[in-house]
Amino acid sequence: MRRSRSGVFARVILATGGAYFVTSSTLSVFCIILFASGMPRVDVVALGMMLGFILYLCLALWVFSSRRLWQVLTMFVLVLTAENCIFFVIGH
Amino acid sequence: MDQNFRRSMGWMHTWAGVVLGSILFAIFWMGTLSVFDSEIDSWMEPATRLPAATSPLPLETFRPSLNDAITAKAAFWNVIMPDDRQAVVHVHYRTRQKFITREFDPVTGKELPNSGTLGATGFIFPFHYTLEIRLMNIGEWVVGLASMSMLALCVTGIIIHRKIFSEFFTFRPNKNSKRLLLDIHNMAGVLGLPFHIILTFSGLIILSATFFPSNVKAVYPNPRDYFFEVNGLTFLPIKSGKTGAPVASLDKAALFARKVWAGAEPHTILVVNPGTTTSRMAFFRECDRQVVVDRDVISFEGPTGKYFSRSPTPHLIIRAERFLSGLHLIQFHHWALRWFYFILGLGSCVLIGTGFLFWLETRRKTQNNTFGFRIVEGLTSGSVTGIIIATLIFFVANRLLPPDAYLFGHDRATLEVWSFYLSWLATFLHGWMRPRQMWIEQSTTIGVLALLAALLNWITTGDHPLRTLFHRYLWPVAGMDGVLVVGAALALITSMRLSRRARLPNTLRIPSGEHL
Amino acid sequence: MVSILIYMIFYLIIFISFSLLALTQFPHRRATKTSELSQNAIFIARLLAGFLQTSILIMAVWHDGGGFGFLLWACLLSLSAFSVSLILGGRPNLLAPLARQMVLLEYSDVNVHLNGSRNR
16 A cells, blocks of 8 residues: 555654643543542542553544545644543643 | 545554554564463473362361461461362462462362463563553553554554555465565464454453553552452442451351252352451352353451442443453453463454564665664564564473472572573574574474473473373363474474575576466 | 463363364365265254354353453464364364264254254
């Protein structure tokens, strides 16, 4: 399968780094929300970890399978911004 | 399924496999060996091959080493009592400079001479999850990346496998080598899929706090608190006190713990900040009859020996987490399962190895002499057969180096590790320099080295197979020798077959067994 | 020792169940030189295999407890599937008797039909 070198590079970066940061910030928000709703914090973090790897896997596969890379990129940026906003509103 | 989707998944499978396959093979190989880490330890440290004690020693026997730890201002000191897999008592403590391990005879309580090796628990097991790259946890991050890609490889492998059910049991040993490699790859992948996925996933879970620190930081002001809480070590975060305080009687505390546990024995005894006014003693109950690692911990105040706390019973989610980490860490006592893990782990190694070989085989005709092909070829030889050779050299060096070996400022244990790395490097070079003969030569080397290791064990310790088989406490050694001999036989058969095929002219290589 | 025997029995039964599954597939029936089965017999064979595997899961859990039993069962599934593949690849003749016996499923199938029609 032919792909441009820069496209491949962008996909690899997006699948490892991008998906990682999206997962990480999603997990933080997930933890804060569940913790605020009264779950013990050990449980919250342990549950978040287990789900986090699955989310990361799905995101990474999505990056490689999607045909239009800019869609993925926009989605990632949107999610990251939204979650950081939530983080700032609730987390502090 | 969408053709384009499948093709992009296939692309990802190929390249993630080629790029990270060597690391994955190293992780899986070392992990497979770590299944029997205590057994390999007793093979590598002949002084610890002792019959099991009938009753545990009083804990005060180890008081002198505790006093040593106190004078060295150790951060902790612990005793690990003998169990079914290891007969000797291990004492560990960490001073400012280094981590010290001492071993004691379980019957007399006398200290055993320094074994001069890191063994499996000191080298092979840490290599499994850190690749021995300690700098800034880079090793753990690389292992994490490789594990994530292993999960991705499993999923993409299923997606690109066209006939997963109709070829579920398909294995055609008589077809051409490309088809055969793909069959083995599919067989190891599909049939071992639960093992690959669950073990990779649980491995990630164990190191999850390293990989997603922000998750912990979101709800814990101090991330260490999560570690303590999830492991039932909430008695640990203590302020450092003044030095000069004693540590109360360990046996009295152990008596209390036994009474609480209705007679169960403590497996690990830990003293944190020994010799200070705020020290704590903790007794971890043995829990080798279950998969879940929920060790009941009872802690005492160090200087007075007063009861301090007992770990709470974990909730459902924590139990699930500990089930996953427990099934990965295999601290339990179950011989059949241990062997199954070992065999399935070898299956994972076969999966990764055949993946590499298939990549090479599909490109051998078209791009035999391109730079990339040669790179991957050398990489494959070094990372598949090479790490096996290096491990065997590690074992052979362990038997050959004299007890007081000292070279270029390195002690015996370090020299063993160096022999591992140097021979590993040599196999890469060999793969690049002799691409035509490398598989034959390297599998012959594996066979010879494995036989040599088993033979050296006999010569240097006198524990020959007949003797090891008839003494229960020598079974670990017998098992290791047995695996070495079987492995040697397999490697030699492989190399003989390969060289016979290499001698056949190309035109004769028509797949036989096509009569139907 | 008793445990080893029990695990061997577990392994054998799962091995048979996987052989049943494999021998419903055309290439493997051809390799064992037996005739193809009807759809109904294939269905019964697969049902039987599923039943055997589930019952081994239950027995393993009963013998070893929840965690160990489940892990043991999962490992045995992989291992016996491996051995079925290896045998079908190398010595399919070893499974020929079982493949021939599977024709019995066909007959029982017919009997059921006959009984059913008689009742009607």
